[in-house]
Amino acid sequence: MRLLAEATDPDTLRGDLALPMLDLLRADTYVSMTWDKAARRFDRAKALNMSLENLRSWDEYYRFVDPLTFPMMERRHPTLATQILCQSDLARTEFFNDFLARDHMHWGVNVYVFAHGECTGDMRIWRRRERGNFDNNEIEALRLVEPAFAAALARFQWEADPLLSPQARESVTELLQRRSALSQREAEAAALVLSGCPDKLIAKRMAVGLPTVRFHLANAFRKLRVENRTQLAARAQALVNDPFVASN
Incomplete structure (x- = not known):
């Protein structure tokens, strides 16, 4: 790891x-x-x-x-x-x-x-x-x-490929939001975790402070019933890959 x-x-x-x-x-x-x-x-x-x-x-x-x-x-x-x-x-x-x-x-x-x-x-x-x-x-x-x-x-x-990042992030964010109970910002933070970004880079890409990032991630953990970033990435990947995966 x-x-x-x-x-x-x-x-x-x-x-x-x-x-x-x-x-x-x-x-x-x-x-x-x-x-x-x-x-x-x-x-x-x-x-x-x-x-x-x-x-x-x-x-x-x-x-x-x-x-x-x-x-x-x-x-x-x-x-x-x-x-x-x-x-x-x-x-x-x-x-x-x-x-x-x-x-x-x-x-x-x-x-x-x-x-x-x-x-x-x-x-x-x-x-x-x-x-x-x-x-x-x-x-x-x-x-x-x-x-x-x-x-x-x-x-x-x-x-x-920096040009790929906004489009790819938007696509994954939309899928996560549609297939789970995550808000748009929570889904965006989860998508960035899935891409391997640490909190500081997530804050930079979302143009917010670290406390805000951690607030969104804590909500994502709770809503997706996971305990850490690795589990969040796995859950997000499952939601993106499989439209029949339910958020609960």
Whole structure:
């Protein structure tokens, strides 16, 4: 969480998360990429314990026969490889035998994060066969990291393109206000939390003082029944992504 809060560069952040995430999930291999919507391909890979040759082979060939990545991306939350294909079926594929097995990647979980409908990055975490599949507690741990990871990458996107910020903020604010009991200013503050902004930056963007920001956030906590900024970001993300999520 400290890395996510203090990061100043998205590619460095994705690389720095490798060891903490492998430790957190007792895993062996970490890969993180960003999605290039225009080219419709993943790039800017960061990896730990995966050969560069194998990583290049995915982009050059195996992405075309990969039965996991795009279905996992569509789910928009941490997804086990075995939720897409049972292990016995996966083990019979070219993708498993000629690609995953090279780096002893047997059990996998991927998470893809989005901002304003666009994928901003991912984490692909794999284990050796002998470790066994990821359990529910480990998936819940990844779910706790997910909204903060999404917010950090969204913040970099806004900072890289200042023209995007007002429009994006307005869109998310409108969705939050429409799908919850938040006032317009409370929804705006929650949208900025979702983007990863600290209180001082929220105050600057809303042109108000810090006490006013904290007043709006306290109201948002109460109305959305959350206890902290991480929970607020997760709740706001759920409201933005799913129109059927009720505020109560």
